Amino acid sequence: MNDLVRPLQAAQGLQHDWHLERIVGELHDARQRWRRQQGRSSEIGVREFPSRDALRSIVTALCGALFPLRLGPPDLREASEDFYVGHTLGLALDALAGQVRLELSYSARLRGDVDDGVEAHTVNIVREFAADLPRLRSLLDADVHAAYQGDPAARSVDEVLLCYPGITAIIHHRLAHRLYAAGVPLVARIIAEIAHSDTGIDIHPGAEIGAGFFIDHGTGVVIGETAVIGQRVRLYQAVTLGAKRFPVGDNGELQKGQPRHPIVEDDVVIYAGATVLGRITIGHGATIGGNVWLTRSVAPGSNVTQASLRHDAD
Amino acid sequence: MNDLVRPLQAAQGLQHDWHLERIVGELHDARQRWRRQQGRSSEIGVREFPSRDALRSIVTALCGALFPLRLGPPDLREASEDFYVGHTLGLALDALAGQVRLELSYSARLRGDVDDGVEAHTVNIVREFAADLPRLRSLLDADVHAAYQGDPAARSVDEVLLCYPGITAIIHHRLAHRLYAAGVPLVARIIAEIAHSDTGIDIHPGAEIGAGFFIDHGTGVVIGETAVIGQRVRLYQAVTLGAKRFPVGDNGELQKGQPRHPIVEDDVVIYAGATVLGRITIGHGATIGGNVWLTRSVAPGSNVTQASLRHDAD
Amino acid sequence: MNDLVRPLQAAQGLQHDWHLERIVGELHDARQRWRRQQGRSSEIGVREFPSRDALRSIVTALCGALFPLRLGPPDLREASEDFYVGHTLGLALDALAGQVRLELSYSARLRGDVDDGVEAHTVNIVREFAADLPRLRSLLDADVHAAYQGDPAARSVDEVLLCYPGITAIIHHRLAHRLYAAGVPLVARIIAEIAHSDTGIDIHPGAEIGAGFFIDHGTGVVIGETAVIGQRVRLYQAVTLGAKRFPVGDNGELQKGQPRHPIVEDDVVIYAGATVLGRITIGHGATIGGNVWLTRSVAPGSNVTQASLRHDAD
């Protein structure tokens, strides 16, 4: 029915001139300036970057393959689960290979390399990623179980899997982290940003996160690239695990890749709005209260609140 | 799942040059030549012609409004039939008004007129068309009934309405003919061609066709612009009701709009492959046999076959 | 990009009144008259008829399951063929069960039955249909092979499968005929009409057709409900295998279900435009020439042409 209204506009007589030729020319010049400024030759004729839309479809398919009756199509029946999983996985891995190849070619070009090994490298990465999916499924089962146990409002594990943004975020993260570790950080980053946009939870794909991880509510959580999180850790909304300052090298440029985010040990709970900055360690079993601002390490079993900090500070 | 495969192609490096600039220029020149040849000023800047896609959507909507539980959406329930009919009709008539306006403006421009009266004319045409829909519904009910009675393979009136291409053709024709008579022959013609493409039945929207009309099988049927068909007429596939020759005026050009197709009276049956040409009359109750080639009038109640004709001829 | 133009129309100020309330009321009355006339109680509140759109999707899926690398999705690879086939078949059979159930319920209601056995009957029909699919695949392979051998323009069996309307028609027919025989003639008829609309070839699902069947070009072919066709038969465009006249019972109504169409034995060829009418037999190996009009049986091995007939007639 929506198509009914389309052609009506043709009668409106939109005869105005937007001076398209001139604007197209000026935009052309602006692109050329930028490309020169970035030292780009004009020979790069195709769009060589991984695609967010493609990765969104791939992740949706992988979710279906991992949890077919819950995140697969509504009409799936258990009798044909394996057919669905095999079919979907085949498509998703072929498509993922396409995205991985795009990143590897892009990176090679950026380094000025010829990209001789790209094809073999692509196959390796995707094959190992695929082989690891059953392990990721079990990790995610532990995450779902942790969420169910940690939230008094949860009624069933199914509700947790289908409704909780924290679960959406950790599914994306576990897939993205595996790809980050395999050497395709841009593909990983795009997957992380898809979850960020949908949930407000921003986990850098470099972060290492143990089993049984749960984020409640979640909006505003930020977890940095070099953060290390143990098992059964629980976070609430607006928690930051960030960097205190960025190390600058002798050349005055930011040094990349240095450990600069917190280590959070097993069984830690961090309440809403807490800010934890720098390469400090939160000892196992510690509790960090809401809105706490923390830049020093904390002993195992500690209970840190605003009040305790203020006392401490004065 | 289909979106998964899209971006793979980007890696292919389709770097070939099709010389687009040159071809675009030559196509531009070809268009200009054609426009000059047709005496068109270049000022006609919008696409001012009715749209086939739009009219297909409009007819689909009108079919739903006429037969809501049969040709409307599969989830419609009788309890909300009138809501559906009113909502759908409102959209369809608004959209039809847009197409009618396009044709009227186009025709005015072709005549070199200013199109002052287009808006009022549009409203008149659509309003009268709308007011006539209940009558068309009853006519179509009679067509469905005739088909059910005329085909030994038909099991129910519902099967006839939903499966028979002859019914598809007559629904389109009755809508198109009403619009043809109201003064928008191009809109009418486009609707007729939609049915032609779907069914292989080619009825010019100018043809006048009485109630209880039925075409069986239908592929290859052609009914010309000035044909007049009575009540309860039945045709089979590949029947032609055509013109014998085209009258040419003093200026050597074809004369348009002259009666040049057959008159078929009530209760006539014409079997498959028969060709009936020229402004002749098939008297009421006559039967025309398969593959007959007929260019002379036939008395009421006659039974014309190939054999009878050959006899006649010799 | 298409969505860009949609909202423009809102500015047009289509403020005309189509008198919707009145037309909706009159259409309501017209529906009620028709339903009374058809003896329908108003209690039938849902749309209980099989759906053409649904059956089109189902047939498309079955085609993919039968010929996965040729008629399945373009990105399918042989390594995951079986996953695709199993997944697609599962969906298609569930959906087909839905359509079969609709027809059985509809028929029960039409007979005034309670529909107690519908569910079990549905499962039986679909299960047997499913079990027969491998046999149908082999039959269709023979059809493809026959087309390849019968057409000098054919370059490969793949071209035949993908390009030839005659193949499209026979795939639909073999599926439809199986369902017709199983007791769901409306579902079967709708499938046949889908092929009719796409190819101009109109084969009634009741017709029995042997292996290695080939129709070339095809537009205008009509094959009736009780036709019986042997093995390795070849037809060209516009051939009719029809009924001569319809038997009328004592009550003056058409008698349904009587054998009334031709029997065509093995290895017969019928050229374009030939019309074969009535319960006659074309003996094996006979050839029927183009445009021949035939209402008498023909001995095996005969070669019937217009000339031979005319001679015969005089």
Place this chain on the structure above:
Amino acid sequence: MNDLVRPLQAAQGLQHDWHLERIVGELHDARQRWRRQQGRSSEIGVREFPSRDALRSIVTALCGALFPLRLGPPDLREASEDFYVGHTLGLALDALAGQVRLELSYSARLRGDVDDGVEAHTVNIVREFAADLPRLRSLLDADVHAAYQGDPAARSVDEVLLCYPGITAIIHHRLAHRLYAAGVPLVARIIAEIAHSDTGIDIHPGAEIGAGFFIDHGTGVVIGETAVIGQRVRLYQAVTLGAKRFPVGDNGELQKGQPRHPIVEDDVVIYAGATVLGRITIGHGATIGGNVWLTRSVAPGSNVTQASLRHDAD
């Protein structure tokens, strides 16, 4: 145009083997482990959980039915508003009944019940929900009015309805809360999470919220399950109305359903970033300043700021 690029990838020759058979088997085993661990019999063969996509469509349709000219289709005209509302509501309520039925069946199965009463229960819930829609519309009108009055940047009530994420959140909440109260908390929760994802505002469907409620900016707001909010309350971004700690029962498990979130009386304003925890009461007319951390009740008319708290604390 997008379809143009699809088939190109087939030429790429993605011939790599991902060992699909093995991975499918391992994922199968992982699912079985999880199901055993959750005590699930394998007999649950269909996907029995409400669907987020379905509920998103249902809510979109309900929004259109509640505010037809603002949230309905762009081509709607006032003359056919009621037709649209009736048609849309009919579809939406049928579909909602489907989702409600899924939840009730799921819950019955989880409890080990036979689900005898599900059908009647479903009809009751949807019928009462439907009957309450006009009241919800009036409540929402009051919310829109409050937003318009509370924001100096608002230019009209239409702008508020169409642009403000706080309004999106409260529309979803009022629908979700009604369903939560009627006994379908999962359906309600999914609706709430749809709004959470779109706006960053996380309101548990259990929360009771009076008329004239307004959230400005909104990102990061969290309102807990047992919160009670009076009339004309105004919140800003990142406000938390949370639980201080979770009550644990004798068995060491979290006690569910206990009142554990704040009561906010009429005419309270809570500024950005304030955290209000536990079953405390904010008296009517009180103002809570930005970033305030509050775990004790506050008298009516109070004005609480960080400074006042610190003073208070020392």
Place this chain on the structure above:
Amino acid sequence: MNDLVRPLQAAQGLQHDWHLERIVGELHDARQRWRRQQGRSSEIGVREFPSRDALRSIVTALCGALFPLRLGPPDLREASEDFYVGHTLGLALDALAGQVRLELSYSARLRGDVDDGVEAHTVNIVREFAADLPRLRSLLDADVHAAYQGDPAARSVDEVLLCYPGITAIIHHRLAHRLYAAGVPLVARIIAEIAHSDTGIDIHPGAEIGAGFFIDHGTGVVIGETAVIGQRVRLYQAVTLGAKRFPVGDNGELQKGQPRHPIVEDDVVIYAGATVLGRITIGHGATIGGNVWLTRSVAPGSNVTQASLRHDAD
């Protein structure tokens, strides 16, 4: 709104077992039998055949590029015609190159060749096709003009271009013939079959057709692979230009590629239902009457009718 009804079916409990595993296995075996029978190694793992869907999109885009204001998007304005043409042509030619490459690779594989030259060959074919488009546009302009002059019912050249199935057929043919001549007959054949399905007009892409060609009504027209048609020829519905018999070589197989269809010289008119068979010549300016069956050459300027033939025959 359509999405509303989807998930309802999940509640139906379709728990029947279709024995998928067994059927999938039997279909697998049937495929293997066929592949063995066709002498296919199992290594051909991707679907290497051109795609009908892709070619339909490509032809639609080429039509838009050839006639932007008539067959392009409804919102196109003359001011940006060239931008649209260049953009659309770029996409369409890239996509066409993909299809051409598929056919060349397929053919090479069928011949057992390595496909070394495929890439260069592909680029050559597409580049020359692209360069020829302006010439095709002018040819088509002449076809449109001929149709306008030949049909008394035509009101304008725009009506002809947008409504006449004969024009749809000739646009597809001119594109397909160019590709056929360039060495991609399967791509060409698929394009021809798209037109055949839409119009009922079946023109083999090998046929050579001069300027100013017009087919009226068109359903059932068949024009064979080696037919040669001069300038300003006019055909009506159901005309066949076919082969009389197929030459069989010494090995008993059909000989492919031999001239076996008629030559039709300039300014010939052939009326509806005429059948013209074999490598005969219809001299320039001749008129062939309706339903004529013709297997001998005809002198220029002749007027052949059924009567004249019968006379001739006796």
Place this chain on the structure above:
Amino acid sequence: MNDLVRPLQAAQGLQHDWHLERIVGELHDARQRWRRQQGRSSEIGVREFPSRDALRSIVTALCGALFPLRLGPPDLREASEDFYVGHTLGLALDALAGQVRLELSYSARLRGDVDDGVEAHTVNIVREFAADLPRLRSLLDADVHAAYQGDPAARSVDEVLLCYPGITAIIHHRLAHRLYAAGVPLVARIIAEIAHSDTGIDIHPGAEIGAGFFIDHGTGVVIGETAVIGQRVRLYQAVTLGAKRFPVGDNGELQKGQPRHPIVEDDVVIYAGATVLGRITIGHGATIGGNVWLTRSVAPGSNVTQASLRHDAD
């Protein structure tokens, strides 16, 4: 494949009565009450407000025109960039004109004006907006460059453009601000809310922001209508640049349009969670620490932290 499951639901027999007539009537009454209350005559028959869906499509198209190889379609090649830019820009500007016209008409109607000048005003606004696009592209290039330099995790400018939500937000803002300044604040606001929903970053389109602006992570950032931000400013997540209190006029109503948000000079950095309120000035080069609550101006080059503030406060 998805369409397979649709029609199954029809068999479910959803025969329940939702009392649609009554609810439709009550909703009608509720709408009338609201319209009376808002002083609306019932003559406003069309939906006269800009559309969020339309503006989302327009912004997507403008992003493609600004960064064709990065944000345009994946199959774009450099050789046809300008064609794509021209074609896309033409459509986007026509569509934007439609939205601008809707807002201007709406505003005129709200003021009780006749809308005589709307058409000319629309053309002016869109033409100037179009002419400014090349300048906006260069500004955005500087933003991308600043993000790349400011984040140690960034690997390339392409990654920044495609992955960073802060870049998404500033692209939307620069387009929205230009339209806000041109006199269409509702269109601008809707564009801003699209970015808010996708990124959690809420920038009022009235805010003035200099070149080289970068927001990292971003969720929870709020920037108010009258904020003024210099060049090379960097913000982190959850920073608020808000109003302290709203000025109330003599009539007790909020005064709209007064400067009430901060001025942030060049080269300022504001860390996560900082709240800056009121018309204060942050001097150039100053650094504001995380979680700082700031309501007084700060001298150039200052370094404000929680500790410094507390010290200051006591």
